[in-house]
Amino acid sequence: MKLHPLHPVSVHAPLACLALAPLADLGAALSERAELWAVSAYLSAATAVTGLIAATIGALDFERAYLKAPKVVSWHAVLMVTAVALAGISAAGRFDAAFAVLATPAPWAVAVGVVALVVAGAGGALGGELVYRHGVNVEKR
Helix, strand or coil, rough: CEEEEEEEHHHHHHHHHHHHHHHHHHHHHHHHCCHHHHHHHHHHHHHHHHHHHHHHHHHHHHHHHHHHHHHHHHHHHHHHHHHHHHHHHHHHCCCCCCCECCCCCCCHHHHHHHHHHHHHHHHHHHHHHHHHHCCCCCCCC
């Protein structure tokens, strides 16, 4: 029995959280609404948690992808793991030692979240290349 690849399905939550966190930061900065800082903090943490899940599932598909496009899949993995790690670092700058959301995050935490989004964009483009150019996890008909 051949299983459907789960990695493409698992990336939607971390990518959505990763994209929405800087938007919540921008909204908080422009509107001075403290609850938006909390939203971006939870989105950053959710990115790290769901990103680890997606990365674990992706690791299960790595060997099959490596056989078709070793350089592309290697760079895709490195960039996406980097983006997840950066999201975790960003989340760390948004909570205090007791895991309470900071009223205003450290500016570096906001900047790291934006960098994580850019890195994930590059990694995601390589993921698309794996599917559309190299046919990874695509059945021939």
